[in-house]
Amino acid sequence: MAKQTFTTGQVLTAAQMTNLQQTAMGGGSPVQKTASYVLVAADAGTVIQMNSASSTTITVNTALFAAGDSVQIQNIGAGVCTVTAGTATVTTAGSLALSQWEGGMLYFTSTSAAIFFDIVQSGSTSPLTTKGDLYTRTSSADARLPVGTNGYTLVADSTQSTGLAWAAPAGGGKVLQVVSTTKTDTFTTTSSSLVDVTGYSVTITPSATSSKILILYDININSNPSTHQGWGVLLRNSTQIKIGDASSTRPQVTIAKEMVNFYNDLSGQSGSFLDSPSTTSALTYKIQVYRYGGSSTDIVAVNRTVQDNTDRPRGASTITVMEIGA
């Protein structure tokens, strides 16, 4: 029932009393609207019920209502109904946008100001914005966790503000990926310090920091043992990862096997190493080689002999890396 101005001696009917009672209890017959609406003074004490499939607004202006007046607003339509401050101010702790079946009470504190008590959303708004978002919480507030990468699973992670994180499914010791490179052409050097062997490296990007990388390598290397030797070191990016302990001035290497041979044969050397890089950044594994001993006229050769006569062998060298799930 709209706000009335009663006069002395006025007699109310039973229907009027019932309507008054309903209004006093927060109910009453609603005034239904099907399109955007601007509140008028006669709306004081009534229930404005919006029913529209499209978005609508209910606008609040000044100089229409007195302090203490109230207007209930309900939205039963599929379209969002937004309580909009026209010339009056409207404050709320919740949301002025009412989805279907939401509502609240507009309570005027003066002729130009009202508070909207959002009775459905209880003063909170959803942080969700995107398909697949999860409603979570930090230590102090509700929070949104965006949907993860396809195939990822949700894991507890105390380092995250929400205590949750998306992660690749645990491999459980399984091989998650394999990358391999085989060098079939030749390489020669006289460098006395470590140099890359062109085309003999492999790059892998671990899917989890807990993964280990198993490196399998073989390399055909040749020198002239009577004058010098070809040695090598296994690296992850620029870090030497498989070398002997330091001991006086002894060179620290991964491979230094050099058989004395009269025939200038290839000396195939192979090995493995289980690395724990603790990263999800791209990693490049390789063996660098160098000449130990001799002079700058002495060649170290990969996949060929130093002599490389037509009866001498040519070889191929492979480096393979496997990501092993934790």
Place this chain on the structure above:
Amino acid sequence: MENIDYSKAIAFLRPNDEWSLNNNDLTSLIWHSTTTPPTKIELDNIWEEAKNFYDAKYAEQLNAKAALLDRLGITEDEARLLLG
């Protein structure tokens, strides 16, 4: 006869420099020394000289090996057997 290639030619022409070469391809030459790397023309010009040098060196090695085997009184196959 010793095979000759760019690796050996560079080592012959520039015995004091350090370098790397991939697949005997001069365009892949990485020069580790501070000197200027040799040109293809320079290498081609000393090609025969380098080949003669390595041929002589190879022959010298063969002769030394034969002399050693003779001194030891064993054949090449027997020497290989000993190393095996």
